[in-house]
Amino acid sequence: MVVLVSPEPEGAGRLRVLDAGSSERISDHTTADLAGWIASYEAEHQPRWVFPATDELYPALLDAGVRVARCHDLTLTEGILLAHDGRHGTPRNPLAAWARLHRAPEPPDRPPPARDAQPALFETDQRLVLLDQAEEVYRDQLQRIDAIDRMRLLVAAESAGALAAAEMTYHGLPWNEEVHRALLVDMLGPKPAPGARPAKLAELADRIIAAFGGYALNPDSPPSVVRAFARQGIEIPSTRAWVLREVDHPAVEPLLEYKELARMWTAHGWTWIDSWVHGGRFRPEYVVGGVVSGRWATRGGAALQLPKALRTAVRALPGWSLVVADAAQLEPRILAALxxxxxxxxxxxxxxxxxxxxxxxxxxxxxxxxxxxxxxxxxxxxxxxxxxxxxxxxxxxxxxxxxxxxxxxxxxxxxxxxxxxxxxxxxxxxxxxxxxxxxxxxxxxxxxxxxxxxxxxxxxxxxxxAADWALVLLVTLRRRLAETAPKAEIVFYQHDEIMVHTPADQAETVTAELLAATEETTHLVFPGTPVKFPLDLSTVDRYSDAK
DNA sequence: TGCCCTGGCGCC
DNA sequence: AAAGGGCGCCAGGGCA
The missing domain is CATH 1.10.150 (DNA polymerase; domain 1)
Incomplete structure (x- = not known):
């Protein structure tokens, strides 16, 4: 079965059931409780759900305790199909797609939500996608997909990836705030008063100024640092760390240390904890297909740039384990297969x-x-x-x-x-x-x-x-875990790396599924290839112990 | 004051 | 070891 979903305000919605094979209409439904309707239909039929935009609907379903196995995301699919035609940047929202079919004005895509905006449950604005519109766009997309070799696999993976992304945000990465705070105090000194530099940074700034003969400068300002060196007769093109390392001057060592600590303070310090860690979990929002290459991006929290020094704060809950899988040297292997x-x-x-x-x-x-x-x-x-x-x-x-x-x-x-x-x-x-x-x-x-x-x-x-391969791996693993280790949570995905938080007694199952999913993925993406794609696998209590 | 650009650096 | 490709985030600083 295929079920088109048209979410409406306040948790209501309309649905249309199609036969998966013939695409014939079977029935229409109206409900005041969309999540409940989807939950019971999913339990019985496991259809492919056609969502206007998974990232707008699925978080609310998850909050209501509803998970689905499969979907077709109209927005993401439209984006991939447009890009295939060389039309990057053309509005990809379903109403724009519908408008193109009718030569009508295309409403622009909505800008990403403001950082502190709290989306209402089942928010749809005024931009309701009617069932008839969704059906037309869906049927049109199916035709376009069928005309392109391999496109069916790509859009299926992208759509399933959107489900996995929302589930990852929902679970969050297990984050031990105490460990993080202790690390900050150790590196930077006690949490400073608002507006003040941490003690270690203030001390390093003094040392830097002293090394320049007491001439005041702001180490956070590259031009000011370049000028300070120039006054001493040292011309540098920039203040990049690898440039400074070549310079013989007493200010270099404290400057390099300052940069490293300042980075930790501003990007992953106390403010970051207050903004991003709640209830022992770090919950970044993933942007599926946020990079033209198909890699994901994140909105806020810099989740894909977690410094290695901070990975000790990622800890499994008692009785649970982290299974970390990293595709070893993925890109050259991809080139070999390609x-x-x-x-x-x-x-x-x-x-x-x-x-x-x-x-x-x-x-x-x-x-x-x-x-x-x-x-x-x-x-x-x-x-x-x-x-x-x-x-x-x-x-x-x-x-x-x-x-x-x-x-x-x-x-x-x-x-x-x-x-x-x-x-x-x-x-x-x-x-x-x-x-x-x-x-x-x-x-x-x-x-x-x-x-x-x-x-x-x-x-x-x-x-x-490589992003294709890794995405297929992610969604293949997601599908397999739902069968054999339903309590396991995929909690992190970063280009060529997947982390699963699982009850410890399921860790072996998760590992076996990762290996099986890798085999399956390689056969799907590169049928018949002799290229090997080994995984670096670790089962650990803390992320920093992986590999 | 807010907006936008740049430099710099974290990750892959 | 960095560079060469891709990002996001922050502070500084120029400008309206």
């Missing part, structure tokens, strides 16, 4: 791909092997990467050719796609103009603009395909 490079596939059989690559082509020098591979995937040539890349190209022509072709496409302003069909945006008008410039005077800038975009598309094919 390009169908036999020899690179053989190299990927080793759990340490770079060591294996080093043994194969770089006289066992793992560091050089890694630089070569990264420069192939990212387009870098500094640090002597050029000759190393040449070695790689000679030995793995198919793999290197694959990314170089993507780079060439980008330099010509063409779009490239991930393995499942997620599509890169076109360069902006401004950049296209620059790239096409032929006057002698702007040739240099023109080439630079083209090269930059080539680096972007070169990386896009790998990063976006």
């Amino acid at each position: 390009s169908e490079d036999r020899r690179l596939a053989e190299v990927s059989a080793d759990i340490d791909l770079y060591a294996s690559l080093a043994a194969d082509s770089f006289d066992g020098d793992r560091g050089r092997a890694k630089i070569a591979m990264l420069s192939a995937m990212y387009g870098g040539t500094s640090g002597g990467a050029g000759p190393l890349l040449a070695v790689l190209r000679k030995r793995f022509p198919q793999a290197v050719g694959h990314v170089e072709q993507a780079a060439a496409a980008g330099e010509q302003g063409l779009m490239v796609r991930s393995v499942l069909g997620r599509t890169s945006p076109r360069p902006s008008e401004r950049r296209l103009e620059l790239m096409g410039a032929t006057e002698e005077s702007s040739l240099q800038k023109s080439r630079q603009a083209s090269r930059e975009w080539g680096r972007f598309t070169r990386n896009f094919v790998v990063q976006a395909s």
